[in-house]
Amino acid sequence: MIKAIxxxxxxxxxxxxxxISIEYKPGICSLIIGASGSGKTVLLKSLVGLHxxxxxxxxxxxxxxxxxxxxxxxxxxxxxxxxxxxxxxxxFATVEDNIRFPMDFFTDWSEDQKMDRVNFCLARVNxxxxxxxxxNELSGGMQKRVGIARAIxxxxxxxxxxxxxxxxxxxxxxxIDQLILEITQEYNITTVINTHDMNSVMEIGxxxxxxxxxxxxxxxxxxxxxxxxxKELEEFVxxxxxxxxxxxYMNA
Amino acid sequence: MKQTLGLVGKYFLLxxxxxxxxxxxxxxxxxxxxxxxxxxxxxxxxxxxxxxxxGAVIVIQTASNIESPLIPKMYVGYMARESLILEFCxxxxxxxxAGKVGSNIASEIGSMRISEQxxxxxxxxxxxxxxxxxxxxxxxxxxxxxxxxxxFILGLVGGAMIIMFTGIITMNQYTEGLQYAFQxxxxxxxxxxxxxxxxxxxxxxxxxxxxxxxxALGVGRSGTKxxxxxxxxxxxxxxxxxxxxxx
Numbered sequence: 001m002i003k004a005i006x007x008x009x010x011x012x013x014x015x016x017x018x019x020i021s022i023e024y025k026p027g028i029c030s031l032i033i034g035a036s037g038s039g040k041t042v043l044l045k046s047l048v049g050l051h052x053x054x055x056x057x058x059x060x061x062x063x064x065x066x067x068x069x070x071x072x073x074x075x076x077x078x079x080x081x082x083x084x085x086x087x088x089x090x091x092f093a094t095v096e097d098n099i100r101f102p103m104d105f106f107t108d109w110s111e112d113q114k115m116d117r118v119n120f121c122l123a124r125v126n127x128x129x130x131x132x133x134x135x136n137e138l139s140g141g142m143q144k145r146v147g148i149a150r151a152i153x154x155x156x157x158x159x160x161x162x163x164x165x166x167x168x169x170x171x172x173x174x175x176i177d178q179l180i181l182e183i184t185q186e187y188n189i190t191t192v193i194n195t196h197d198m199n200s201v202m203e204i205g206x207x208x209x210x211x212x213x214x215x216x217x218x219x220x221x222x223x224x225x226x227x228x229x230x231k232e233l234e235e236f237v238x239x240x241x242x243x244x245x246x247x248x249y250m251n252a
Numbered sequence: 253m254k255q256t257l258g259l260v261g262k263y264f265l266l267x268x269x270x271x272x273x274x275x276x277x278x279x280x281x282x283x284x285x286x287x288x289x290x291x292x293x294x295x296x297x298x299x300x301x302x303x304x305x306x307g308a309v310i311v312i313q314t315a316s317n318i319e320s321p322l323i324p325k326m327y328v329g330y331m332a333r334e335s336l337i338l339e340f341c342x343x344x345x346x347x348x349x350a351g352k353v354g355s356n357i358a359s360e361i362g363s364m365r366i367s368e369q370x371x372x373x374x375x376x377x378x379x380x381x382x383x384x385x386x387x388x389x390x391x392x393x394x395x396x397x398x399x400x401x402x403x404f405i406l407g408l409v410g411g412a413m414i415i416m417f418t419g420i421i422t423m424n425q426y427t428e429g430l431q432y433a434f435q436x437x438x439x440x441x442x443x444x445x446x447x448x449x450x451x452x453x454x455x456x457x458x459x460x461x462x463x464x465x466x467x468a469l470g471v472g473r474s475g476t477k478x479x480x481x482x483x484x485x486x487x488x489x490x491x492x493x494x495x496x497x498x499x
Contacts, residue, residue, distance in 0.1 A: 077377035
């Protein structure tokens with residue numbers, strides 16, 4: 001479980017996160033949604049410690065993460081997997097070496113054990129025969145899968161995904177969403193996903209938090225998001241032409 | 253001024269993180285040899301070509317400037333040796349490396365920064381500064397003085413070749429000049445300079461790359477700043493080391 005309590009973050013004069021309090025449970029996909037520039041990515045990066053918060057608390061189970069010393073924070077990060085928006089695969093390494101990377105640093109496994117784990121992770125994300133390819137030889141969807149494989153390489157307890165569907169077609173997006181959901185449920189991981197893709201919300205949004213101008217305006221799930229009374233959320237959800245037609249149909 | 257001091261402080265804070273114990277010696281060793289190949293071995297062709305030509309040019313220029321029959325021709329070899337060892341093979345080669353290696357390091361690390369690869373390492377609990385920068389500093393600081401020696405020898409060879417082709421002086425006069433009043437200390441001085449310059453090039457370029465921001469344009473700006481700041485710092489360090497070691 002991850003808990004944020006009254007988290008505030010400023011960049012100079014700009015107050016980006018305003019008193020955000022939210023709790024994320026294991027075994028379900030928790031989504032942070034909101035328009036571009038609303039503070040989603042800042043919240044996600046604050047939760048994992050890539051941004052230092054100005055006030056508030058961030059707890060991982062019984063450990064207050066935000067004020068941990070560097071070494072202990074580093075130790076906890078070994079339990080965190082993260083899929084970045086652009087996949088952030090290492091250009092200098094093959095797919096295999098990308099997935100091995102955390103194993104080389106933090107395990108004493110033999111070469112065979114590492115290779116078994118690499119192949120297991122690749123099989124888990126439905127990739128075959130890509131071990132020796134470099135990231136620039138992969139499609140966007142494949143890069144995301146390799147990113148997920150790398151994120152789960154050390155059996156993390158927590159998984160963070162920053163816009164996992166950005167730049168992907170709708171069908172590939174659904175596959176990536178399903179994959180993240182399966183992995184979350186299979187390993188009982190606490191998964192936090194940052195997205196503005198409403199398809200993802202409707203597919204895997206077991207818990208959804210809507211951020212608007214740095215405020216957490218609404219919390220709920222995929223079942224009650226379409227019937228919320230929050231005006232800003234309604235504008236966000238029904239922003240596309242297709243969604244507007246669905247709404248007209250629902251109203252009728 | 254305040255901004256410059258802030259940058260200097262940020263640089264030293266980064267160096268503090270860089271000079272921590274590597275996570276695993278095996279990984280550091282692998283990275284060290286990879287960087288040695290990229291930063292040192294790959295620089296050999298350009299340094300070799302430049303050294304050969306500069307050695308030849310120094311010989312021609314010196315010979316053409318010695319007009320007095322009272323000055324022995326062997327001074328051409330002597331002057332070529334002193335020019336190469338005292339200034340060209342360390343300072344000039346370092347300035348060339350600041351352009352080649354410095355932009356390479358700044359753009360490589362800068363690209364990793366803007367594509368979130370460095371964030372990914374930090375997320376894994378890896379000290380990214382230590383992993384990416386320390387092997388580069390170590391390999392360049394250790395091996396570039398050898399590159400300086402190679403440059404010195406090739407500069408002298410370049411001088412010998414132009415004498416063979418033009419007969420501007422005799423080979424005996426040239427070799428006599430090379431051996432005249434030879435001080436081994438100058439080689440030590442030049443190697444020390446090269447080690448310091450290599451540290452400056454790699455650490456400053458890595459600093460600008462590591463704190464790149466603003467997309468591809470930002471990476472370009474980091475590369476330019478890395479070269480300019482490294483070059484100016486090399487010139488200042490050259491003055492300080494020369495004052496300390498030769499005066």
